[in-house]
Amino acid sequence: MTSPRFPDGPILEVGIDLIRIADVEDAIRDFGDSYLERVFTDAERAYCAGLGGQSSGHFAARFAAKEATAKVLRVGDQAMSWRCIEVVRRPDGSCAIVLHGAAVAIAQQNGIRNLSLSLSHDGDYATAVVVGDRHRPRTLVTRFRRKAPAGSYGK
Amino acid sequence: MNDAIRTILKDHARLSRDVALLSDDSDLYEAGMTSLSSVNVILALEGRFHIEFPNRLLSRGVFESVASIRSAVEELSRIAQEQGKAPSSKPRPSRPATPTH
Numbered sequence: 620m621t622s623p624r625f626p627d628g629p630i631l632e633v634g635i636d637l638i639r640i641a642d643v644e645d646a647i648r649d650f651g652d653s654y655l656e657r658v659f660t661d662a663e664r665a666y667c668a669g670l671g672g673q674s675s676g677h678f679a680a681r682f683a684a685k686e687a688t689a690k691v692l693r694v695g696d697q698a699m700s701w702r703c704i705e706v707v708r709r710p711d712g713s714c715a716i717v718l719h720g721a722a723v724a725i726a727q728q729n730g731i732r733n734l735s736l737s738l739s740h741d742g743d744y745a746t747a748v749v750v751g752d753r754h755r756p757r758t759l760v761t762r763f764r765r766k767a768p769a770g771s772y773g774k
Numbered sequence: 775m776n777d778a779i780r781t782i783l784k785d786h787a788r789l790s791r792d793v794a795l796l797s798d799d800s801d802l803y804e805a806g807m808t809s810l811s812s813v814n815v816i817l818a819l820e821g822r823f824h825i826e827f828p829n830r831l832l833s834r835g836v837f838e839s840v841a842s843i844r845s846a847v848e849e850l851s852r853i854a855q856e857q858g859k860a861p862s863s864k865p866r867p868s869r870p871a872t873p874t875h
Contacts, residue, residue: 642788642810649786650817658813686809698833701813721829 629752634690636683643679658701679745680738681706687749730754786814798841825850
């Protein structure tokens with residue numbers, strides 16, 4: 620066999636999202652703190668608010684990151700707050716995804732690990748790409764074959 | 775209640791189709807609503823009906839049609855009234871519509 624990564628090994632899941640920054644600006648204008656507190660964690664709001672007039676692009680990029688992560692997690696119709704997916708900044712300035720609450724449970728349920736994030740915003744749009752490893756549970760057949768001694772088939 | 779929900783959808787869901795032409799069971803996501811615009815819809819519903827959507831109801835299925843939204847609003851309104859949190863059965867006016875660009 621020459622495919623050790625499939626079906627037993629992890630496979631890559633990719634999620635992407637694109638947000639019009641003006642849509643986020645409109646939502647902030649219409650709903651203010653109610654919108655920000657519903658969607659973003661305290662740390663996300665503190666970081667973006669500290670950027671002053673450029674905050675809407677950063678908020679939009681973070682929303683895109685939450686949506687891209689939801690696609691990787693395969694949230695489907697499961698209930699989850701947007702705050703369960705958080706964008707954090709590492710000391711080197713890069714960003715990463717941290718899951719909380721329901722998002723952790725969904726990730727475990729679907730075998731998603733090792734999320735990686737890249738986000739950007741320029742002009743009218745913000746975007747984010749998230750990649751994660753999906754570890755699929757082994758099938759009964761796979762387990763049986765792994766336990767069977769070599770050369771035992773057909774006997 | 776359906777008319778109030780449809781007004782909120784018209785103002786906040788950024789649908790690509792006329793909400794008046796959608797049935798109560800039409801899929802709002804297929805009609806153009808996004809996850810981003812669904813946040814606006816949720817906040818507008820909360821303001822209009824004096825309710826708060828708990829995390830357990832923040833799923834795609836709850837907001838996928840006028841009928842499913844109505845079901846959730848009725849449940850939350852009933853709970854709010856039982857807890858004495860609903861000041862009036864008459865909904866407040868919706869927030870102003872977000873202009874399109």
